[in-house]
Amino acid sequence: MSTILTHIAIADGKIKRSSLEVLSHCKQLAEQGGHSVEAVVIDANASSFVEGIQKYGASKVYVVEDPIFKNHMNTPLLKALSNVMETANPSVFAFASTEGTKDILGALAANQDAAVLPDVSSFELTEGGVKAKRPVMAAKIISNTEAKGDKVIVSVRSGSYDLVENETSAEVVKVDFSMDEGELKATLKEIISASGDTIDLNEAEAIVAAGRGVKDEEGQKLISELAEVLNAGIGASRALTEAGVYDPSLQIGQTGKVVSPQLYIAVGISGAIQHVAGMANSKVIVAINKDADAPIFEIADYGLVGDLYKVLPPFIEELKKIKS
């Protein structure tokens, strides 16, 4: 019997859903193979999340609590993860593939001399390792990749697995942590946050994404209205984040975020492969574009050919009616 360890990421005082998706999958793998599934949470208020983690079936929760984890910084995070990895000695250590994860994944693997499979869309255990599917070549094809060894680190794209509740009473293990200023190496000077209450795109059930066709403030207003009706997150193509119209953290695509919401509405987005790489796994895709030949229509479940400035107002009205 071996141990599968899952990292639980915290954002804005909440457990990231994508981490619980990974935990749900690990629990299932553990049950199939007779392994134990454990979790680690690293945060300034880490112990407050134990209850939420137990719901998804971890039999042991490592808690690393220190004020230093209030903001993401790679040096302390790496130290805590290495400590826990050495204590728990997992055969598999699974993460949700967030920016925070991407920042430390390679370093953790190098530190622990572990094999690593980043940004996978699924994974399973094999005799002596892990087998995973990874989208490559701008997510145009899938690479079946195998990692061999007694220590394998995996990060999983959000939306790859469903949440499955599985209430367990977990043993809580507090892990001591301390770090001197001198060990920190880098200094975090400032955090420039995206506008206050935006919805985290990796967690959003619905996303309205704006592209080059959204030309002015009137267009942006329509995007905001549509997002509001659907309680959706707002995303953007690279053209609009580069032009400074939307915050860079909202960029969806190969370079930005990879998302897979239940509903993705692409407004004025032509569908370049780099953008599609970031959203093609959405459950239902709606595209609104006046160019009937735009490549986005090749992957859209519902394609509206028309001027977004004329289509969106009645679309929003009708959705309001349905919602009320």
Place this chain on the structure above:
Amino acid sequence: MKFYVCIKMVPDVNAPLQIKDGQLIQDSDRQILNAYDASAVEEALVLKEAHGGEVEVVCIGSSKASETIRKALAMGADKATHILTSGDEEYDSGSYAKILAKFFEDKSYDVLSLGKQSQDTDAGLTGSMVAELLDLPYATNAVGLEAEKDKLIVRRQGDTGQEMLELPTPCAVTCSNDMNEPRIPNLKGIMASKRKPMEQVELSALGLNEDELTAKTTVLRYEEKPEREAGKKFEGEPDEIAKEVAQLLDTEANVI
């Protein structure tokens, strides 16, 4: 500041490709400079132009990679080291990180810079691996760099916002392509690149043993992505198609 920029030759992801018996086959063998690495080269050049210093590129690859190196030199890098491999070895990010760490072990520099990921595999591991192996302070996914005395100021894109970090040099940084628009080499740059020093180092001369470099991950086979079928296209009066699709999202797709 002395910059080392690690660059990689990658297949063009925009070129047509096929899968045959689990193998990836590209119609053209066109190889290009990884776009993220091009941004890393550009940013190093901008900082050199502002504060002085030197930009050296390092590339691991077969003899074919010399074209990619020339491109970086034509952009304006001062010199290059080509760590020469046979081209048919099966290395993963971990192997490449070990090669780079070994190469940099006895070098002196202020900033070691890399693209944040490679366009073909999108793994994004090598940068932080090299930093860890060399015990350097590092930042990934940088969208802006500023040089100060003995310090590199990095603006990086995090999960919800941007983080401003101050790294003491020597340090490592991985660059996003949102950082800049890499310059297209002009004729003068291309001519000059031919006279710039390019040192070739055989991989075997670095003194690593083959066991250390054995990849921990292997690609078993490639497969087509399950095709997403195009759904229904609605054309006509904006009012009508908008209403129709809104209702279908509710009654048919069940996502409202």
